[in-house]
Amino acid sequence: MSPHQDNIMIGIDDVRTAAARLDGHITATPLLALPALEELCGAPVLCKAENLQKTGSFKLRGALNHVLSLSRDERAGGIIAASSGNHAQAIAWAARLVGTYAVVVVPADAPQAKVHAAQALGAEVVHYARGGEDRDAIVAALARERGLAVVPSANSEQVIAGGGTVAAEILAETDQVSTLVVPVGGGGLAAGCAVAAKALSPNMRVVGVEPEHGADTVLSLRQGRRVSIPIPATIADGLTHATPAPLPFAINQALLDQVVTVGDAEIVEAMAAAFAHLKVVVEPSGACALAAVMCGRIEIFSGTIGVVLSGGNIAWTTFRSLVGRAETAGGDRGVPGLHAGSVQRAASTP
């Protein structure tokens, strides 16, 4: 047992409570098979398609679990959150569902499509300059002034437990997954999934994935404490955290078997493969786990690899310009994302 294990504040019961609260409000997203990757990876791959979740990402699970656990008075006063985009949409959706008001504090360089989607759902948007202003201070000040309840994007037991329902759903559907691969931003999804996976299937390995230019968790794990990195420059806009959130970090330190990194080009290859073989749209942050599997960054033992595709919120024009580059991989076969050889190898299934 890890020396950090006693730092863990939440358990499988919190994940079960979250699942019960969320029931009927979220999509039970499908687990999609990716046979084209099987020989390439040496193991079958199943992708949990949280990009098909309401609001386009897993974030709704945590945000809604947090909001539904607020008191009637707390909810009535409105809610506020800081977000690079996906948590903002989730907050906006949650506010609408419980009939309250949402304010989202987003960096000025957040993807417009994400910000517009939160606005379309009725949220009030407050911009701040990333690097210049302290977003948590802005959120705290606004919350105090206007009597809003803060919904953290990762640093909340309810948000972490909500994220854990992703792993719980996978385990309810199949007992074949021996390694679960999850993107790491603030760390809430990885922490929640690790709590659920280790409780329900103690031998399951849980591996986190960060963009290589945004590896604050890798660095923090190495140093044994939360450290800060410069603002990450990566196409994975949902994973641009300068430092891990404290609560998830304590859990990830205790429970994750490994955290690996992937480069932007590898992320784009994974987006192209998801398009070609799974017929789904995955945003860069959402494609990190798949990228790690595709480029051999994950050590494979036996059994099936479970991959969380965490989000799909990307504007068509952005997707087109990113994946446009990847097409040379597929060439005139019209199958991007995997080289001709691996398409051939796909012939090994079913």
Add this chain to the structure above:
Amino acid sequence: MSPHQDNIMIGIDDVRTAAARLDGHITATPLLALPALEELCGAPVLCKAENLQKTGSFKLRGALNHVLSLSRDERAGGIIAASSGNHAQAIAWAARLVGTYAVVVVPADAPQAKVHAAQALGAEVVHYARGGEDRDAIVAALARERGLAVVPSANSEQVIAGGGTVAAEILAETDQVSTLVVPVGGGGLAAGCAVAAKALSPNMRVVGVEPEHGADTVLSLRQGRRVSIPIPATIADGLTHATPAPLPFAINQALLDQVVTVGDAEIVEAMAAAFAHLKVVVEPSGACALAAVMCGRIEIFSGTIGVVLSGGNIAWTTFRSLVGRAETAGGDRGVPGLHAGSVQRAASTP
């Protein structure tokens, strides 16, 4: 009751038998909510994502049901089918599953990505010139020469019953759908869905959709008999049938409430909307039903509209060149497929 009702050869029991045969071999595809369309259409919209089905289209259901109902001897001799691409992939997959050999007869102008995918699954591909040669004659001759069992793409009770499992799954998940909208090519999917829907929910309307330059079923229904049209010129490559298949036509004549048409530009708008709002890749044929709903071609009474997204097999380069055109609709909002107004109106949900 329609005067044609006594022509129907299959019933709900055949669909139930198909569902039992297919269980464990196919993906129970998700029903995705499309709240962004709700106010635009005057009703909630749920999309059955058969583009996420194994082999990338609903075709696996019918093909596999047909193959699994062959005798051991029939299977052992190998199977053959004519297809514009999706049925070919389904046949190749089915052959592999039961451990036999597949030959697919495809038009020379079929999308390369579809043909390559069938080859990657181990199928032998025979090309023919559309318009010049009679594909059914080629299939019959090869079947005779080589002792292969023919698996029709639509004109088979087992194929129709397999297609009907799409509607049966929708009805098992929700009782809210009052109008089901289904693309019509050979007519097998529409026929199977109509059989299942009318048996399980007698008041449900079932509406077919054809590309306007490929409206052989509309014309045939109008004339009361199967008529032939010139080879359709449409981006919906899976729906380029010159005449309806006889068995499904008899059922569709008796059971469909209406068949409407959509233009290529409307299909592209639907593909863009599915990308932006559902995070899924839909091929032109697969987007016809959604296109009909989006452009107001379907009369709405009350309840929810069910839409079958029938396939997602399209090369990235083709998708990019088609949807590239649609981006002006979303403009700098980065949200293609729906005009700014409808994005705003999406704010009405949840």
